[in-house]
Amino acid sequence: MVETKKEYTWENKPAGQKYVGVRNSWNPDAVGVVTGSMRYVHDMSMPNMLYGRMKTSTVAHARIKSIDTSAAKAMPGVAAVLTADDIPDVRMFGDEPVVARGKVMYYMEPIALVAAETPEIAEAALEKIKVEYEELPVGLDIEAMASANPPVVLHTPKLLKSRFYDERPNLINATIGIHGDVEKGFAEADAIVEGKWDVKRFTHMTAGPNCAITWIDPNDGRLNCMEETQSIFQVHYPVAAAVANLPMSKVRFRCPRKIAGAYGNRSYVHAASRALWLTLKTGRPVKLMFTRDETTQITSRPRWRFYFKVGCKKDGTLTAGKFTVYNANGGYGRFGAGIVRNAIFQFSGNWRFPNFRYDSFAAYTNETPMQNLHTFAHQEVCFAVNQAMDMLAEKIGMDKYKFKRMNLLVNDEVNILNEIVRSGAAEALDLAAQHIGWDKPKAPGTGPWKRGRAIDVGNVYINPLVEKPLAYVRLNANPGCDIFGSVHDLGTQINATVAFIAAETLKIPPENCVVTDLDTDHTTFTGSAYANQQAFVAGTCVMKACQDALRKLFEKAAPELGANPEDLDTKDGMIFVKGKPENALPWAKFMLGTTPFIWGMGEAWFPLDAENINTMKTEGKWRRLNLLYMFAATAVEVLVNEETGDVKIEKFVNVSDTRPINVWACDQQMEMAQNYLGAGLYTEMIQDQSNGAYLNTTHLENKWPSALDVPGPSNAVVDHAPSPGMMQPYGIPEPWPDVWGVYGGGKGISEATIVNCQSVIANAIADAIGVRFYEAPIEPRKILQALGKA
């Protein structure tokens, strides 16, 4: 179908670099994952373990008049039935209780917890719990709920404070960003495009549902929690301790080696926060696994509405943009306050706007509380922005690629937030245009099949909220090493990537470099697995720790080799004077007896403008809100059937501006970003409008595309533009030491790979049949309706 992929190599990669920046399929977890021998939390059990379950709400909004647990408690085999009355009132992220307190805010909100000897008894006990509701009006209207006079108010008193418009009773956050004068900018425009875009709810569909095991360690009396996490130190450990009402010294949190899918779902303590109370009340281990329905009804990406007005001159130069965001945040806040603030970064990262105005609103609604999902709003924002850019190009009769290219910020340009952006977006866009053959006319369609193509560009900002991460490496004589850092492998193959970094630095095989499991007892903090930070945050720390350990090893070996430590080198566990490998001594000689190991410590520095990111202040000469932006250009060619509304993806091109450390893993992510084309095609959470419940909660009904529904990994074209590295922080003398990350492979990649996947489908369909769609996904139903055939 399309050309097979070429062997990608870094430009100017240092000679002898063997594991970093190289295509190598080795992965310590591959066999376990593929053969099914990998143990996930779901597979684990403990002696004397109870099974936890949740009684959940059958209505979207109600006052709980009464809960009768007596019949459930009386059942043989039931060890505990807990309601809000049994648990201290601790709110996760400011407002969300472990179980509903007095009111339910969304369909399937947990109301009571049960622990029993068998899953069957636990389930039977749920049936015996009688809940009496006084139903309240259900608020789902995205704009009305954000207004000063909403149809219904969810939380009284209000627990989260919005930065602006706090008089609006359901608002949890609002952001205002002003750059230049938009009215003046629109007056200067020769062409203006305006639109209203809606993006439906969408969920993670992780392979494994949320699951935790909690227990009390009889040896030290501490509460132990085991749950898959993307953020053990920044969310799970502190939140679990807070929910348990225990000091952190009385809690230990662990995560198994591999996580059964995350995409944002594992950013929140869904299961352990509930299981731990069953353990605290019974003193016994408890396993609480969500059902598939619970997993989907309790976590999903919010619904969005965007208003976008954008103007340009005849020559294509943008003059002004005005973007307004509404987020139907669901019954509780979770990460909603941050997501409406950060959506602005799509504009600050990508586009050269002399005048810009940004307003955003996140409001409570009676549906699933928002959960961050891969790109934290940017795929959705791109759905509006990339379409508007194409519409504007059409209006002034300009080539869409050229129009986007000329309005993209280039490297080291100052953006609307006064940041100096490091960007390889233009180069990535050029490569994508080359790969899709943009300069050649597209082939004609056949019969009812009309051909369309599109090329989009987007970014995901990287703001790891990690200031001074630190890793340890313990060298052993074999030669090998154990790596201690908070490395969360969500399926991103970060365990392999980090092992490659250690192997490259220590010049030993990656098979000898062990990434230890996440455990708050011994893991150091090297960031979390959100915002695509792990490869360069944890990676930088591990690289530095390995360098530190080698320095210590060389200091020990130097006298015996009759040389200065700095003149020594190592390879495959042998130490020698540079250029004289024949007189080598093994690591083992210096790591025996009284000194079995040599430790190295690596600390990195990612200074943040935390003050400014919260206030959106724009004073100062220049500043940096984000560590970096990473960019992707995505191009597709599609066929659209005008008789059935069917859409076939013919070509898929995805280009990032990164230098991949683990080329194999990076390219796999870039290729399988195709699954997210579903967000443009047909994947959505379908909500019943009476109670916000999702109707399609199974893998069958939810319709994520499989590799068979898209061109597939071997037919995708992926490439990388040169990476310009991270952004120089304000007030730190140049060059900032960590600007180049690991071996100059500066950026994380994960989220950028999918950022255009929704918009590029809309733009390609519009190119094929000449109809614009303002609501995603664009299923056959909507295409036929738009064509007047339904």
Add this chain to the structure above:
Amino acid sequence: MSLRFITRFAHYDAKTVQEATSLLSKYGDKGKPIAGGTALMDILKKKYLPTPEAIVNLKTIPGLDQVMEEGGALKIGALTKLTDLAESSIVKSKFPVIAETVKMISTPQLRNMGTVGGNLCQQVRCWYYNKPDFYCYRKGGPVCYQPGGDNRYGAIMEQKVCNAVIPSDLAVTFTALGATLKVEGPDGSRDVPIKDFYVTLGNILKPNEIVTWITIPEAPSKARFRKFKVRKSWDFAVASAAVATTSKGTVAALGGVAPVVVSGTPDEVSAALDKATPLSMNKYKIQIAKTMLKEAMA
């Protein structure tokens, strides 16, 4: 609330049809037969219908998993796995439309488990019916939720009291081919033309009856099956059409558009589509059904 753990039930391995139907008689509507299990397991886990007290395994009945030719007619045992049906040499050579149909059903893994009888008798996939929290008309409740809810995949014709659509693909092709089903119960057996088998709320089987054989009277001179899926790799039909020409004429059948298979001459079916009664969101299904019909007739 959909629940994951399966409630306890009695399980019997039936050795004969007689044993199976008398066990089912004993339990009445509290007993259910199981063959491939791909549909029944869904009910046991989601619990949108009560878990039966007894499940009678039919897979242990010998001889019902055969595909054979008898005087020009094709006889298919109801326990034949879908994969085996598609790979049968008789089917491939003389009834290729059946193989074509099977390949559009579900996924290879599920076709390896699911049986022909199970495919014909499976429950509808209406998302209101499939959720325990919606006590709909089909379950004995007062109302069908589709007209007032999200009905994008609902029925566009012959709705009456229920707007779910028949999910079986084989039912459509078998209808076009004029199949007869052998229905066996404790008191003997009867032959039911497939067009009389389905009714708005399911099929005419009594709780103690099972389908044992499917007979296709003759090989068609021409036959095609077309199915429109939103997600190509794995989905039920938005609409499907089968058209078959035999010595008795040409029959067209539509699936995914009504609680039952809609059939007749191509002209009749086409006219019926023109008189379709779509719900608020699913008028587009008429266009898709017409296209499938046109393609199946080509």
